[in-house]
Amino acid sequence: MDPRISFVTLVVRDLARSRDFYLSGLGWTAEVDVPGEVVMIRAGDKLVLSLWQEDAAVAELGPIGRGEGALPFTLAHNVDSPEGVDAVLASAREAGATITADPVTRDWGGYTGYFADPDGFRWEVAYNPGPIGQSVL
Known part of the structure:
Protein backbone atom coordinates (compact mmCIF):
# COMPACT_ATOMS: atom_id res chain seq x y z
CA MET A 1 0.00 0.00 0.00
CA ASP A 2 1.32 3.45 -0.93
CA PRO A 3 1.45 6.01 1.91
CA ARG A 4 -1.36 8.40 1.03
CA ILE A 5 -4.15 10.42 2.60
CA SER A 6 -6.88 11.31 0.11
CA PHE A 7 -9.59 12.76 2.38
CA VAL A 8 -9.56 14.28 5.83
CA THR A 9 -13.13 14.27 7.15
CA LEU A 10 -14.22 16.41 10.06
CA VAL A 11 -17.56 15.38 11.56
CA VAL A 12 -19.16 18.71 12.51
CA ARG A 13 -22.14 19.51 14.72
CA ASP A 14 -23.52 22.31 12.53
CA LEU A 15 -22.61 22.05 8.85
CA ALA A 16 -24.04 25.47 7.98
CA ARG A 17 -21.84 27.11 10.65
CA SER A 18 -18.75 25.18 9.50
CA ARG A 19 -19.52 25.94 5.86
CA ASP A 20 -19.74 29.64 6.70
CA PHE A 21 -16.45 29.51 8.63
CA TYR A 22 -14.42 27.72 5.95
CA LEU A 23 -16.02 29.18 2.80
CA SER A 24 -17.12 32.69 3.75
CA GLY A 25 -14.70 33.26 6.63
CA LEU A 26 -11.49 31.71 5.31
CA GLY A 27 -12.39 32.19 1.64
CA TRP A 28 -11.98 28.55 0.63
CA THR A 29 -14.02 27.08 -2.25
CA ALA A 30 -16.28 24.04 -2.13
CA GLU A 31 -16.06 21.45 -4.89
CA VAL A 32 -19.06 19.56 -3.47
CA ASP A 33 -21.72 21.25 -1.37
CA VAL A 34 -24.77 19.21 -0.29
CA PRO A 35 -26.75 21.27 2.26
CA GLY A 36 -27.31 19.44 5.54
CA GLU A 37 -24.95 16.65 4.57
CA VAL A 38 -21.42 17.44 3.35
CA VAL A 39 -19.05 20.13 2.04
CA MET A 40 -15.87 19.06 0.24
CA ILE A 41 -12.97 21.46 -0.26
CA ARG A 42 -9.89 20.71 -2.36
CA ALA A 43 -7.01 21.17 0.10
CA GLY A 44 -4.17 20.00 -2.12
CA ASP A 45 -3.40 18.41 -5.45
CA LYS A 46 -4.80 15.07 -4.31
CA LEU A 47 -6.29 15.94 -0.93
CA VAL A 48 -9.87 16.87 0.02
CA LEU A 49 -11.08 18.30 3.32
CA SER A 50 -14.59 17.02 3.93
CA LEU A 51 -16.99 18.57 6.46
CA TRP A 52 -19.68 16.02 7.31
CA GLN A 53 -22.82 16.84 9.26
CA GLU A 54 -22.76 14.78 12.46
CA ASP A 55 -26.24 13.26 12.25
CA ALA A 56 -25.58 12.24 8.64
CA ALA A 57 -22.23 10.70 9.63
CA VAL A 58 -23.71 8.67 12.52
CA ALA A 59 -25.69 6.56 10.07
CA GLU A 60 -22.44 5.36 8.50
CA LEU A 61 -19.93 5.58 11.35
CA GLY A 62 -22.03 4.83 14.40
CA PRO A 63 -22.00 6.95 17.57
CA ILE A 64 -19.68 9.95 17.61
CA GLY A 65 -17.69 10.53 20.81
CA ARG A 66 -16.60 13.96 21.97
CA GLY A 67 -14.98 14.90 25.25
CA GLU A 68 -13.46 17.88 26.98
CA GLY A 69 -10.26 19.46 25.69
CA ALA A 70 -8.54 19.25 22.35
CA LEU A 71 -9.15 16.24 20.14
CA PRO A 72 -6.10 13.96 19.93
CA PHE A 73 -4.90 15.22 16.54
CA THR A 74 -4.21 18.48 14.74
CA LEU A 75 -4.39 19.71 11.19
CA ALA A 76 -1.68 21.99 9.83
CA HIS A 77 -1.55 24.85 7.36
CA ASN A 78 2.05 25.65 6.43
CA VAL A 79 3.12 29.03 5.05
CA ASP A 80 6.39 30.38 3.69
CA SER A 81 7.21 32.96 6.38
CA PRO A 82 6.59 33.94 10.01
CA GLU A 83 4.57 36.90 8.70
CA GLY A 84 2.36 34.41 6.86
CA VAL A 85 1.61 32.68 10.18
CA ASP A 86 0.49 35.98 11.70
CA ALA A 87 -1.65 36.80 8.65
CA VAL A 88 -3.40 33.41 8.58
CA LEU A 89 -4.11 33.51 12.30
CA ALA A 90 -5.55 37.02 11.92
CA SER A 91 -7.79 35.83 9.07
CA ALA A 92 -8.93 32.83 11.09
CA ARG A 93 -9.73 35.09 14.07
CA GLU A 94 -11.75 37.42 11.81
CA ALA A 95 -13.63 34.37 10.48
CA GLY A 96 -14.64 33.40 14.02
CA ALA A 97 -11.86 31.04 15.08
CA THR A 98 -10.55 30.96 18.62
CA ILE A 99 -6.79 31.46 18.83
CA THR A 100 -5.74 28.69 21.20
CA ALA A 101 -1.98 29.36 21.12
CA ASP A 102 -0.38 32.62 20.04
CA PRO A 103 2.46 32.17 17.57
CA VAL A 104 5.95 31.66 19.00
CA THR A 105 9.37 30.73 17.70
CA ARG A 106 9.90 27.03 18.38
CA ASP A 107 13.12 25.33 19.54
CA TRP A 108 13.41 23.60 16.17
CA GLY A 109 13.55 26.94 14.31
CA GLY A 110 9.97 27.26 13.14
CA TYR A 111 7.23 29.72 14.07
CA THR A 112 3.77 28.36 14.86
CA GLY A 113 0.43 29.18 16.46
CA TYR A 114 -2.92 27.41 16.73
CA TYR A 127 6.37 28.34 9.15
CA ASN A 128 8.80 25.41 9.01
CA PRO A 129 12.15 26.37 7.44
CA GLY A 130 13.33 22.75 7.34
CA PRO A 131 13.21 20.45 4.31
CA ILE A 132 9.97 18.70 5.34
CA GLY A 133 8.23 22.03 5.89
CA GLN A 134 9.38 23.44 2.59
CA SER A 135 8.35 20.27 0.74
CA VAL A 136 4.66 20.87 1.49
CA LEU A 137 4.51 24.41 0.09
Missing part, protein backbone atom coordinates in the same frame (compact mmCIF):
# COMPACT_ATOMS: atom_id res chain seq x y z
CA PHE A 115 -6.58 28.18 16.20
CA ALA A 116 -9.75 26.18 16.83
CA ASP A 117 -12.56 26.08 14.27
CA PRO A 118 -16.24 26.24 15.38
CA ASP A 119 -16.17 22.56 16.43
CA GLY A 120 -12.88 22.86 18.27
CA PHE A 121 -10.71 21.15 15.65
CA ARG A 122 -7.19 22.51 16.17
CA TRP A 123 -5.28 23.93 13.23
CA GLU A 124 -1.57 24.60 13.52
CA VAL A 125 -0.40 27.48 11.33
CA ALA A 126 3.30 26.95 10.77
